Amino acid sequence: MNASLRVAGAVACAALVVAATVAGGSFLGLAAPLSGDAFESVAQEPAVGAERVESPYGHATVRYDEAGVPHVSAENEEALYYAVGYVQARDRLFQMDLQRRLVGGNLSAAFGERAVESDRFYRKMDFQAAAEASWAELRDTDAGPALEAYSAGVNRYIDAGERPPEFALLGYEPTRWEPTDTLLVGKLIAWRLSGNFADLRRATVRARLGPEATAELYPDAMAHDVPIVRGASDAAPFDPATAAGVAASAAANDSGSAAAGGANASGDFAAVYDAVAPFETKRVVGSNNWVLSGEATESGKPVLANDPHLSLTVPGVWYEMHTAVGESVDARGVTFPGIPFVIIGRTADVAWGVTNVGGDFTDEYTYETRDGQYLYDGEYRDFETTQETIPVADAPDVTVTVRKTVHGPVVERGGRTVGVAWPGFSATNESLGVYRLNRAESMADVRSALRIWDVPAQNFVAATRAGETLYYPAGRYPLRVTDGEVVRGDRIFDGSAGEGEWPGYTPYGTSSWSGFVPYASIPHVDDPAVLATANQRTVDDPPFYVGTSATYSEPYRGARIYEMLDARASDGATVADVLAVQRDVRSRAGVAYADIARDATGDLSPDARELAATLESWDGEMRADSRGALVARLFRDEFRAATFEDEFADAGLDAAYYPNPYVTQTLPADSRWFDDRETAATETRGDVAREALERTADRIDRRGYETYGDLNRLDLNHPFDREFLGWPERPMDGSAFTVSNFRGGEGEQFGSSWRMVVAFGETPAEDTARGVIPGGQSGVFWSDHYHDQLDEWAAGEYKPLTLSSPGGDPDIVFESGGAAA
Template sequence: MNTTTRAAIAVVCTAALVATAVLGGSYLGLAAPLSGDVYDSASPRGATNVESPYGSASVWYDDAGVPHVEAENEQALYYAVGYVQARDRLFQMDLQRRLVGGELSAMVGNATLESDRFYRSLDFQSAAEASWQSVRGTDVGAPIEAFSAGVNHYADTGPLPPEYALVDADFETWTPTDTLLVGKLISWQLSGSFADLRRATAVSRLGPNASALYPSELDHDVPIIRDSAASDAAAFSPEAVADGATDSAASVDGDFAALAEWTDRYDKDPTYGSNNWVVSGEHTASGKPLLANDPHLALTVPPIWYEMHLSTDEMEVRGVGFPGIPMVVIGRTADAAWGVTNVGGDFTDLYTYEMRDGGYVYDGDVRSFETETETIEVAGGEDVEITVKKSVHGPVIERGGRTVGVAWPGFSATNESLGVYRLNHAESVSEIRDALRIWDVPAQNFVAADSAGNTLYYPAGQYPIRVTDGDVVRGDTIFNGSAGEGEWRGYEPYGQSSWDGFVPFESIPHVENPDLLATANQRTIDDPGFYMGTSMTYADPYRGQRIYDLLDDAAADGGVTAETMKQVQRDVRSEAATGFRPYATSPDAVSQMSPAAQELAATLNGWDGGMRADSRAALVSRIWIDEFRNATFEDEFEAQGLDESYYPRLYVLQRLDADARWFDDRSTPDVTETRDDIAARAMNRTVARLDEQGYETYGDFNRLDLNHAFDREFLNYPERPMDGSPYTVFNFRSSGSTQAGSSWRMVVDFSADGDSAGVIPGGQRGVFWSDRYHSQLDEWADGEYKPLTLDRPGGEPDIVFGGAR
């Protein structure tokens, strides 16, 4: 492959994988340099009879392309799962492990070098190896090994995806560590955060008054656990954790902009979120529990999730998992179901050091960084050597004269793969609860239900207790690592942690048998008794408020049904839009608007807040809020070299006083602007923006536009206008190159004629010639579903696995 071609492909892969990672936005466009002819010689199916060293298994593909896998034992099962995942998603799996392993440049060239530097610097590879050593002797070890063997057997014997020809690369052997490496990437994208770098930099540049923009918590009244008395958390001693830990005044002041700019592209997107909720038989029409889940992640080609139905004599499970991981991550068994959303707490701490004599000071001594020289292979260019550094706290990153250590539970040996394995075997809420005891990262809001009528809410995970000079402190700061601030007792990066200094499982706020409980990444509970997170880590309350309002109304009006659950998942009313509407339509604001702007403002009068594709009011609201936010903060932030990634939460803006200093425009010293002035200015800008872009309705702006990494028409998904927004339950957002939303929708019904259902945004197969390439896309976009039963298709299996001959 010539240098120009490789560079072109690298641009696309960089945009798709580096800037947003596996859970980031959609792919940017660039025509693939080779024609579709490369696909012509590839087999669309592969073998239908496959040798297996583990025993017999059979695979039936249903009309949606979901594999239903039955096997005589678990190793035979997971060998078959590895084979079919590779058959359907091999290139996607390979890119994920290359991304987090820092090996993209070996495939696509110099353009991904900075990504490789970042992931190598944090050494996820060693973390995955530590996790494999932790679980390989457990029940999940043999299944992961069998899965790896199945992946490799397909790669050795079946047609490779045509993308390999486009990048002139080969598939390298899949190992058990690769499965855990993919898990580390997912965990990092959900719980790794450098928000403290942005907060410290903003306060440093804007002054101490800026700290009010990043409060400890948002002052709403819809936490997940609405009644603190309902929590079943066990208290634990003040020596382990103290109520109201030390205030978070910065331990280390200063400007970390260079580091923040470098890490921002690898940080979790603060606007991502998910919904789940559970309703007990007390509030359902059938008297049996209902459970719903829709995780909001990237919308990509192919989709992030892969649906499976797996069964042996000992277990049966159906749901979705990540390609590269053999188990179902979200789903159901015959008698139990679970769904997850991201907790959104604070699980990453940062440490600075006093540098001396070529090392760093810690505990009164000068220590040498643990260093290792690694080589990043660069296709079509010269290989690059980097030095990976580690301190007692974990990996070390450096930019702009700053040296910072990073602590994150996922750098230790973790057991979430074993936790997922146990969930797949659970037949009751009690067994789900037991599986969560060993859950490490990422911390997730689990809701669960079973056919016996039990329900559960548990935000399982490892919550660090930060200790400075014997006192428990908050984590929303940058610690002085040389002074021993913010220590995590019982934590061993890249080793086996005891977790002694973390919150005990029983003391995490949770609810046994909740009647009705919903999570949407808002804060867990008021006054949890230990530091969990801040306004920078938890989501705005808009989705949580709307879900609770809808479910409360349904419960009081005859009981919730499976159709109710779907209607809630389809809801497009934005509490953010209705919350800001009075500012846009204030008479004092309208009086300052141009005639054209006044006409736009008038469209919001009487509007129900529905973010529908055919709505003019939804378009005006969406663009106006963007302009209002920018007009409020851009003068102060831009003057200090801070872009909108430093802006506070939308709810913080909504709650500012009408005469807050942030509304005053610094460029007009003779005038003191108020909220009305800025609202008028924002509507005038909205007029100009709509005229420039030619938007008429919301669907002109909010469009589904999912492109394959090589962006050819025959590879891309069909484009269409979309309902929804970042702040609606029916979640979709289109912003620049980013496409995100409900990456899987699921409703589980335990009534006698249970109407369980699910859908993904696209298709099961990752090869364009398949009629299952995007077969569920229209169903998903229109808020429809397909059945989520434990029935398999009839007839002869599509693939039969047998003993080796």
Template sequence: MVSETTRRALLSSVLGVGVGGMALTDARQFLADFAPLSGSTWNADARRVDREVDSPYGDATVRYDDHGVPHVSASDERAAYYAVGYVQASDRLFEMDLLRRVMRGELSAVFGEVAVDSDRFNRQMDFARAAEVTWDAAKDGPAAPASEAFVDGVNAYREDADRPVEFELLDYDADPWTPVDSILAQKQISWGLTGSFATLRRAAVADAFDRETAETLYPLPDADNHDSPILRPGDREPNPPGGESATVSGRASATSRSRRPTGAGTGKRVDPDLVSWLEGFESEDGVGSNSWVVHGEYTASGQPVVANDPHLDLRVPPVWYEQHVVVDGERDVRGVTFPGVPFVIIGRSDTGAWGFTNAGYDVIDFYTYETRNGGSEYRYGDEFREFQTREETIPVADGEDETVEVTKSVHGAVLSRRSDGDALSGTDGRVGVQWTGLSAARTIESIYDIGRSAGVDDVLDALPKFDEPTQNFVYADRDGRTLYYTTGTVPVRRTDGDPVAATRPFDGSAREGEWRGFEPYGETDWAAADTIPFEEMPHSVDPGYLATANQRVTDDPPAHLSEGYASPFRGARIYERLDERAGSGEAMTPAFLRDVQLDAVDRRVDHLRPLLEDARGEVSGAVREELDAVLAWDGEMTTARREPLVFAFWARELGERVFERRFEDADLDVGTPNDWVLGNLPEDSEWFVPADGSDPDRGAVAAAALADALDAIDEAGHETYGDYNRTALTHPFEREFLNYPAYPTDGSPTAVNNFRRESMVGSSWRQVVPVGDDGSDAMAVLPGGNDGDPLSANYADQLDDWAAGRFREFGLDAPDGVDVRFTGDDGDAGDSGGDGE
């Protein structure tokens, strides 16, 4: 009896302690998330799209292909975009919500204190207001009905389905989606591509060293000494025989040619800490892209080809969402868009194909002010004006709410690192920001029109409304025509009525660098505003072949266009490949052009070769053997070899030795110059001072960097480039089960095959599309999968193909069967939704 009682007591204790331990500790949340059947992670209802959905806009069908790409078909445009909204939300609702939270400054409300700085910045920029005025201007336009139907589709899914796993893990529900949120998704990428603090960076470096040094390290376009601009002068830009030969680059007009500002600028120092802080809110170095268009004269089929691979963050889920939308008789378009944006941005239709790369134009300026009354007023010309200010509360999950002062001047946003607005003296640590994206932009209408265009002429009508971001646009149509145009509105900056280049912060109080007619947080009359006319923007109609890789656009800009372009390595390599092929007389087949897209030759190797050769005299033994192998190598950054591993580590260590340590000594925590600049430094440059402080010695510095590189390689245990150059795409939650698997991949930060291991930036979408045939040769690939559900078969199904350089079909055929049928209010379910072809 005693032993029976003891046994029961013991079992009771074990059960009690066990259940209590699970229920009262952190294990409880883990069990709630991952227990079989009930765990929120496994919630099957959240990923199960209903096969029958009511639609207020009429019938539509959705067919998913093997890669999870929805093929949407309807006879009514709004019915189609209602379905698009529904399927986008089913695949990417959390990503959509995350992006709008970033732009609205509402991240901390779910992520806690870690996101307060981001919220502070985004609220100061007031992107939300800019998106509101953009939608106000667009809501009566041609793209509005489809946009509103898309929003309704998103909300229908949000209301119908259980919340996706991320919402379960964070335990919150998505607010209703709005048209303004769709605009914010566009603003987000516009900011990512044109929201650059290069002006402030150069100013901070000029303050720390001197202006000459700043312009050496961050060269302006007129000092960008390479010969591979996008628009190559004279006979190097081939036109198709028999074509219209209408190649025209942007030309300077008498009214808009700008001059470099003279004198010492505002004379006010830029707070380097503010610049360092702001750099956290611009895109990672390397965000760029490749694209090219090839006329049928150079292809085997006689049809033109468009290739494009935008280099953006490589993350989970991918930045792009692929969709195919057919509206009977109006539109048959397939491609990628940003989740939350209704319309295809990069892709193809039954009439053409197109792509974008960043143009690197300067559409943002910075202003300092003379202030008084504790910083509440600023001088603007002859008068003092009050800053418009309001205080906003930033809700913080599991923490104290924060506040931020949102301040605006006549120019736009006024940024400060501190919550109280840094009400100090002089420039008071604040800087005014004027950015084209702060005004109502018509980009959504332009994208909408491109998707339903019938050829070059329609596209030329659509492009003037592409106000932001500034982009290199390449296009070809089924009639064989080709086009290159730079999009986006570029303001003419004027001081005392004269055009000026915006290469340093302006004195806002002296009314320097004015943008006439521009209305921040309002609706700009773009036709009347003082901008570079569309006709003067660099372009080429019917080029033979033309390649863009973020390099300098033209040697003959119509006005101040840019404050500096990307290094020319990729652009030069693409032109080298295309020129060789054209010179050989062999046709540029889609297979050849895919091979160009995967070209892993890094021309940095040639550019930095003199430094490697200098280092040779400084090393011996095994180090010298490693160096000799690199010198004998062809520069191809492929996974199986060791030379690219040594080169990549050496280049990184070299940049650190040449620039980063000196910047640190100057208390300067800003982005350092790229390898193009480093390779252009004279052999006896003072930047090649060895660590011991002796006279400049380029060879010694290069050799020391090599020793560091080999040590770092040994320490990491790497043998070949593939041990290091691996995908490491992570979900924002950074939970292992949500991250993608790691695969070795070719490429480098400056190879055409673009992959930045350190910042996880690279080819976020690859497409090579011959235009006008049956589409069977059109191919593409996404770095990951189309579905954001970690349990989906399409969560990461394309990643290994992407890493290995394989493509899959990108045609206009839809799969058989219907996966989701949307039925209109009249109950007329059925087949009006076409067949997807």
């Protein structure tokens, strides 16, 4: 390809890189302006490696099964992870490279100036330094040699294997893979799941709508009775004040209190929030998991299920693999490309699954500043400042000033200087935790892994063949200290006054975690009979602040899962029952909003009357061929807009600030929010329902929708947005609020990114284990495994998830010899 084509490709591709990465969608959201002829200049052969590869670590074999899943077996762990690095690069190298570029702030070097804002954010947060701090902690642990061997395997493929075609089409080469790159990918995933700026959002709403309205629309807790832990927790009691060491903390920070006076931590943060909101956790990201003990199953053995809901991308976010070393490792499940260990999956005798806790793990701080310094602990201090250069393809390089305080990195917009604290900026051990899970033989091994789990805080469910079950929301929960008292974290803190300190936290260094919640005191349940998580709040009355309605998910999915599991457990749930729950598409949200529509007051147009009648007879199922599902989905959107748009527009707040659907649904019928300020009458919920039905009718007419599948469509495209590269498009069942989770159409593609069910038998041969990903194992678009699981996934089907390797000769043999790459 000539230079002009490379330049054109890089610039145009960059236009959508940023749009995708900052919108919480695919980090692969690139658009290729190249003609079909450009693809002909790239050798169209699968990106395969040699059948025999020298390994400095010893013998290993790889056998791909019929779904393209590598079964990797080795004589020792380093040989295993060398081979894993090689095959992941073989199947997903471009995706791996793009992820580390994104979080490391290096997209612009490949894609040009359109990616600069994304790079600027990630450079300012300095995830690279956080990854380096974690590596300094991990390299001398059991996981260290595995990460080094994995990196060497990736580099072996970079040196000897065929490049994925994207590199040639964009005109750049991948750089060497380092252990810190794996940890960077881990930081990216952790940030996507736990990094949010809800406090900035809440502070802006409070400044513009007032404290009373903020408390009403963004309550501490949503009014529902289905937390994850429905009974007593098995957490050890503790005193938050004692754990936080508040006496020492208060003494250290008293001198700063008078100087800033707290005033700097209030007010409007819209400019800062607008700058960082594109990079925070999205509410549409969620997951389900549950565990049933033998008491609740027909077989008398545990059953575990998990389906994480993430952005759906091409290639998919997960990579499935089976890894084995003698009797020490036998793990199968999925990982993120770039990470060598199974993150969700099973061993011979243990299974585990995760969902996001959804708590408040990010705090913001303001400062009194002068002459380039900030006030803290009674004195003005220099910001820790570095100048970094962002290389920009086909444009001048960009210099970025990275500033940090004692709390963490700094964001500056609209005259505000805001520091950010997040546990993941410190050295963290989740990679070692996953390493241990891959070797788990008992629940004691699971607990050993979770005890050191730092970030992101995750709802773990686990089960063993021996019959044990466990729920543990493992992670680091900060205790905030202000003036000698432990306080909530749902506000902007005055950093100059020493408010909201996290004792034991050291950003970009080694934290003691001394002022965080002790592991044993995190609410958990030992041996639950039935326990399910769907990102709803952990427990009704936690002994410490965890989060609010702004960070937890609505209870719709959690309530529906418990409803179905309780009914089935009473007679002994079967594997078929569990699969049916995972594929359920009844929407509690849809039914609730249909009830609101039935109460519409006043005259309706003929079209709106027809929609009301449709909802009256609708069965509550979000199925592609249902008109009722279409009306329910759109009515909910229009009802929220008709309720809040006048007040929020007057306050300069757009739809991104609207309260969540559950809070909106549960407002009293005569709530002041239903009144239209532009009329003399006082409107109620029924009036807004009428207006929303009319708007829904107009929207359906304008868009030409007939059934839900016209809107809710799977439409996933390759990074180079060419029709022949995209996956087959189709209408889909499910919604954001159904257990079988899919939300598509009008720019959205979110859903179940992996579905897994593991039911233990008396022996491994009697296990029932199934899984499926949306798409395929390979990121190379002419591979047989590019999207060969998509039909199964879309239809709610599964493939076997056994620990048996395919027979026959290996596809790749790693032989002793050579040096680490």
